[in-house]
Amino acid sequence: MSSLPLSLALMALLPPAAPQARPISLHPENPHYFEFRGEPTILVTSGEHYGAVLNLDFDFLPYLDELQTRGFNQTRTFSGTYYEVPGSFKIQHNTLAPKPERYQSPWVKAEDGRYDLDRFDPGYFDRLRAFVSAAGERGIVVEYVLFCPFYNDDLWAVNPMNARNNVNGVGDFDRTEAYTLDHPELLEKQLAFVRRAVRELREFDNVYFEVCNEPYFGGVTGEWQDRIIAEIVEAESDLEHPHLIARNIANEKAEITDPNPAVSLFNFHYAAPEAALANLDLNKALGDDETGFDGNDDRPYRTEAWRFLLSGGALFGHLDYSFTPDHEDGSAPIETPTPGGGGPTFRGQLAFLKRFLESFDFLRMSPEKGFLSSVEPAGMADELAAMAVPDLRAIALYAPEGPRLSLGLDLPALPYRFEWIDPRTGAVLASGEFEGGDGVSLDAPEYDEDIALGIEARE
Structure with missing residues (x-):
């Protein structure tokens, strides 16, 4: 023993x-x-x-x-x-x-x-x-x-x-x-x-x-x-x-x-x-x-x-x-x-x-990419991972490659805030606000390896 x-x-x-x-x-x-x-x-x-x-x-x-x-x-x-x-x-x-x-x-x-x-x-x-x-x-x-x-x-x-x-x-x-x-x-x-x-x-x-x-x-x-x-x-x-x-x-x-x-x-x-x-x-x-x-x-x-x-x-x-x-x-x-x-x-x-x-x-979240109307580079679309709440008031997205990413978004007509984040450090690379709707464009800042995005409706 x-x-x-x-x-x-x-x-x-x-x-x-x-x-x-x-x-x-x-x-x-x-x-x-x-x-x-x-x-x-x-x-x-x-x-x-x-x-x-x-x-x-x-x-x-x-x-x-x-x-x-x-x-x-x-x-x-x-x-x-x-x-x-x-x-x-x-x-x-x-x-x-x-x-x-x-x-x-x-x-x-x-x-x-x-x-x-x-x-x-x-x-x-x-x-x-x-x-x-x-x-x-x-x-x-x-x-x-x-x-x-x-x-x-x-x-x-x-x-x-x-x-x-x-x-x-x-x-x-x-x-x-x-x-x-x-x-x-x-x-x-x-x-x-x-x-x-x-x-x-x-x-x-x-x-x-x-x-x-x-x-x-x-x-x-x-x-x-x-x-x-x-x-x-x-x-x-x-x-x-x-x-x-x-x-x-x-x-x-x-x-x-x-x-x-x-x-x-x-x-x-x-x-x-x-x-x-x-x-x-x-x-x-x-x-x-x-x-x-x-x-x-x-x-x-x-x-x-x-x-x-x-x-x-x-x-x-x-x-x-x-x-x-x-x-x-x-x-x-x-x-x-x-x-x-x-x-x-x-x-x-x-x-x-x-x-x-x-x-x-x-x-309340589940995998969802239907809100994406376009992705550039186009070959990145299948590599993205994203989740959202049913009413699209909150979205989390991840891109495993860089150095650039442009998204077209179809969202409810609500005011939103966003943050682009470096997954290596947790640092916020860019942030701001936008108005929802169809065909909204959101461009990531240039990044090295991968990037995450958080989007939430403003109250």
Whole structure:
């Protein structure tokens, strides 16, 4: 059993909260967004690589403090049923790749060094609860990811569910069979873990469950995912307010067909705007909860965030490699071969995007570009992302390229004010007022990379 730092041990001894607070949910007025602690909510973060709980060398309190300072309200963490090894995916100082002796497994180690899948480690759940509690104190929602496929044999070789690593004699097959219904003996161990994890987190209002990270890799079947979902639902059947369940759909984009009705949040990775636009009729939340494999520069991730959230998305989570076990405050330099980005400058950009969206009555907004009568350059029209309230009294628009942009607008005959904003800094590049009507022209100031526009009717 792994020991906890004293501060976390004391947190773990706190009595459970009672009665259960209403957890984050879909907003009753607009289920494309969330309600959290009574407020309409969009989830935005730039977080560590999912090892905050399972890596005992990661002090998660400075990490959560940095998220809170930025105004972020979400973090994603893996349960520990999967972890990586140094060098995985060329990520330097990977929080998801703990030193072997510093990996906190949900399962107890037997005397011979193998794991006993019938015995859970209380130290793991103490640390998990301390993490979720600390996040909740800072207004941060935890996406708790139950499982993850094994992308290569090196990851399966070290996993407790591999027969060579457990005393239970289960998992004696190829890694691509681990998340199917073909092996009832392993499935029962997985379901037992789900029941225990759900029970441990039942009173927290700042958590939801994602079934499996990237199940479109590694042989994960839809039937197995449905079985895990059913177990979560059954485990919370006595709760007045069950926790949200999320399902990871695809990289980039896909149209969701025949969704499991128990799922409230559908997540994409490296998402195109179409991932949101094509699935708005589900009337559920849509998330882009992982980026980070497009180089070290900020621009591709900033563009992805603006375009996805202004296309109806409710969640954006960036994978920020500046959080490491030696720099839990997110101050580590990011260099190749690490495949992604992050860092203080990018977190500032993402924090501004969150504030920009929250400055609108976003609960009433939906993707809309019908008010555009013309766009110059013409090729920019399909690249723009925009949202508006139904009466067009408020509009948010984003252009991912420059250096010039001219818009023709068809708007109600109302007085309006506008601001052109630099998404890199939040600086107002130009502002003014105009009278609405058909064919109104609005020209952006010259800009370098991308630009945002806010338009609101004057009272």
